[in-house]
Amino acid sequence: MKKLLSLLLAMAMAISLTACGGTEHQGSSAPSPAIDPVSGQETETPDIKGETEPPAAEDTEGTKILVVYFSWADNAILADDVDAVASPSVIPPGNVQQLAVWVQEETGGDLFAIRVTDPYPSDWDACLERANEERGSDARPELEEQVEDMDQYDTVFLGYPNWWYGVPMALLSFLEQNDLSGKDVYLFCSHGTGGLARSVEIITEAAPDANISDRIFDCYEEEAASSEEDIKAWVDELGFSAGDSVENEQAARQIQVRFDGGAVVYELNDSAAADALLAQLPLTINVEDYSTNEKIFYPPQALDTTAAPLAEGGAGVLAYYAPWGDVVMFYDGFGTNGSLYALGQAVSGEAWIGQMSGTVTVEMAE
Template sequence: MKRWTTAAMVLLLAFSLAACGGGREASQLEVASSSNTLTVDTPQEKSAGATFSSQAQEEASLPPEESIQQTDDEEGGGDRLVVYFTYGENAALPDGVDVSASASIQLGEDGQITGNTGMVASMIAEAAAADLFSIRTVQPYPDTYDATLDQAQEEQGENARPELAAQLENLDEYSVIFLGFPNWWGDMPMAVYRFLDEVDLSGKTIVPFVTSGGSGFSNTIAAITQLEPGAVIQEGLSIGGSGAVDAQDQVTQWLEELGYVQ
């Protein structure tokens, strides 16, 4: 009887120990499983956040594409204007005038009568992508160049200001003004003085050009500087009157040196 009782007690103790061991293994498995879940999820969230931040920083460091395109578009010449006075567009010339009979009148590419300064003005406008404005007087000059020079000398003596047929109304659109004229008696035509009296070119760049029989600018640059003290005066171009028709290469080289032609 004692042996049986002892055997029963041993079996009961063994069963209890097995049950306790199984419970501890189950608890350890749950903790490990829970720990693995946390370990996997948390690094994934951090990695995703770091990747997003890196992409945002890289995109923010790149220059906007629109800014690059706007910089490239600045090569255009929409802010440039060629203002000029020329004999052929201000003289009372008869219909059918023979342009080959005078060195002071020319036939432009558009078939219209112009002068030496007008020819150079058209070359500048085409090469520099600029607009054109012709200074014209209400009262035309004589139909011969000699008579026109006589009248020009009288106007200088009187410090006259001939009335202009049109005024420039959209000057604010331009920042660069190419200003051209013939050299009459060592000075600008008085119509050009009238134009400069009527406009304010402060803050703008004036690029002068002149046609002459050999005197170049004479004292006209100083006169322009005095009339427009708030403007920047750039290096000008002097063309011999007889060479105006063939001045394209000289004009282009000058504009390239000033940076108006790439």
């Protein structure tokens, strides 16, 4: 029975070949070799990258974005049953999961994973069989949790794998429980050789009043892991990232030193020493006075100063003095020193530095 299911699916997937990359939804074209996930035989998937000029970016300023996705890897029982099965098993991270994280990074939106209460087997054949049963009975698997306040979002990026020439039935549970009417919806999909198959039609039927864009990103399963650049470019072309992503990257390297009465926000440089400090946060730690221009604290672990730039400048500089292993917050001028390395620069609250005392919290900036 299992073999028959696999065979049927392999045949179906081979019939409907599709594109890889961000594109307007369209049929197949120039082929490139690929391996059928079920039969293991070489087949062909078209590669249409660069075929069409990207349409102009839409006006997306000020929209609130939700990135929703379903992926087998976080809907599977990842127990020790892996050795006991003959067919391939799920290996995290899932393809769609990876794509979703990149969309989230690029858009700065909120990420939501669709999870069923009754996870699927981690064995390929067993998962195919259960998914096929659910498809046959038009099931609506129960979902673990709901999106908090769907109304706040104007734009939804919806990611899914092709399951049985369509979508996992849990995607329909999601679409029926969340009203996407009037929202702009962008689809991204990872699949085997079956491509998008009927997935777009099925989603459109389930969310008839959503504005589903035909600028869909789809990706062959074996290319998912190396699709970061492509999917981020697709998000860019839709007009969602550019400035946002730069802001996100900067925000990801901002820390704050919070104390009774105020907070100082520092932008860290991209040195290994700054990375090592970030890796230790959050810290609740004692600040001490040193000389007449420094407030210092001792992070629990020494920082890696390989290739770190030397600190220079004046008030507002965040530095690391390697011989003592202390982080230095300057609130007045200082001289350079061959063992004093730059970690970053205050971007707000610089005036507070000289007044810090006692216990402070060092954490990611909000």
